[in-house]
Amino acid sequence: MISEIIEKWIKGILIDGITGNLSGLFDNVNAKVGEIASDVGSTPQAWNSGIFNMLRSLSETMVLPIAAAILALVMCHELIQMITEKNNMHDFDTSMFFRWIFKSAFAILIVSNTWNIVMGVFDATQSVVNQSSGVIIGETSIHFDRLIPGLEFQLESMTIGSLLSLWFQTLVVGLTMNILS
Template sequence: MDRIFEQMTSWLKDWIVDGLMSLLTGTFDSINAQVGSVAADVATSPADFTPGVFNLMKTVSNNAIMPIAGMILTFIACYELIQLVIAHNNLANFETWIFFKWIFKTYVAVMLITHCFDITMAIFDVAGHVISQSGNIIQNSTAVNASQLAQMRSTLEAMSIGELLPLFMEIGLLNIGIKIMSMMIFLVIYGRMIEIYLMISLAPLPFSTFGNREQSQIGQNYVKSLVALGFQGFLILICVAIYAVLIQNVSISSDIAGSLWSVLGYNVLLVFALFKTSTLSKRIFSAQ
C-alpha cells in the first residue's frame, strides 16, 4: 500500500513539475517572442508594415484629401500674392520682381504637395535606417537559456508536493501578468504604426500651407511630428536594449517565484518606458 501511495505521489509530483516547466517555458517564450520582434517591427517602413492599409490610406488621401489641399493651396497662393503686392508701402514702391518671387514660391508649394507622400516616406526611411543600424549594434538576447531551465527543473524536483501546489498557482498568476505585458508591448508597436497611417493620410493638407510664411507653421509642425514618430522607433529600440541588459542580470535561483516577480517587474518597467517614448520623442523634436 505504501508503495502504491509512493508511486502515485511520484507520478503526481512529476505531473506538477512538467506542468510548471511547460508554464515557465511558455511564459518566457511569450515575452521573448514579443520583445524580439520589436526591432524588426519599428524598423519597417509604413509601406512595408501593412501594404494593404498603406495603399488604402494613400488612395483615400489622393482622392478625398488632395482636392481640399489644392483649394487651400490656391487660397494661400492668392493671399501670398496680395501680401507681396501691398508689402511695399501700399503699392507706393511697387516692383515687378515680386511676381517672379511669387511664381517661385507657388511652384515650390505645388511640388511639395505633389510629392508629399515621397517626402513623408523619406522621413521614415531615414528613421528606419537609423533603427536598423542601431539594431545591428544592439544584439543582447532576452531569452532564458537551456541551463537556466534545467536549473529550474532541478529546483522544482527537489520540492515537495505541498510546496509545488502554491508555486503552481503563483506562477500561473505571474504568467497572466507577463502575457498582459506582452499585449501592452504589442499595443505600443501597432498603436504607433496606426498613428503613422493616420498622419500620412492627411499629408496633403499640412503640405499645402508651405506657400506662406505665417501658415507654414502648420506644415512645419506636421513635419516635426513625422520625424518624432519615426525616431520614436529608435527610442523603443533603446528601451528594449536596456530591458535586455537588465533581464540578463536576473539570476534564476532556488526562489523561482521571486525570479519571476523580478522578470515581471522589468516587463512593467519596459511597458512604462515604451509608453513614454511618444511624449519624449515629441518633446525632443518640439512637435505639438
C-alpha cells in the first residue's frame, strides 16, 4: 500500500517533469521561429549597416566603373561587327544604328542602376516577409498538448524506469536547445 503511494507520487513527479520539459522545449522552438521571422524581415541596412555601407561604396566605386568599361568594350565591338558584317556599309540599313543606340542606352541604364534594382528586390522580399511573419508565427507555433493528445494518460501507463529514462532524455534535449541558442 505504501509502495503504491510512493510509486504514484514518483510517477506524478516524473510526469510533471516530462511535460514541463516538453512545454519548455516547444516554447523555445516557438520563440526561435519568431526571432527568425523578425531577422529575415529586416532590411540589409538594418541587419548590419556597416557591411551594407561598405558593399554600397564598393559597388559604386569599383564594380560600376569596371562594368561600364566592359560594357563600352562590348558595345564598341558589336558596332564594329555590325558595320563590317554588312560589306563595309554597301548594304546598309539605318535602323541598325537605332537598334544599337537603343540596346546601348538600355544596357547603360541597367548597369548604372544595378544597386537600386538589387535594393528594390530586397525591399520587395522584406515587405512580403513582414506581411507574412504574423501568419508564420501563428501557424507554426507548436503546442505539445495538442500535438500529442492524452500524453499524461500514456505516461501514467509507463513504468518508473521508462519514465525516468524519458525525463532524462527530455532534460538533455532541453538543455542542448538552451546551450545552442
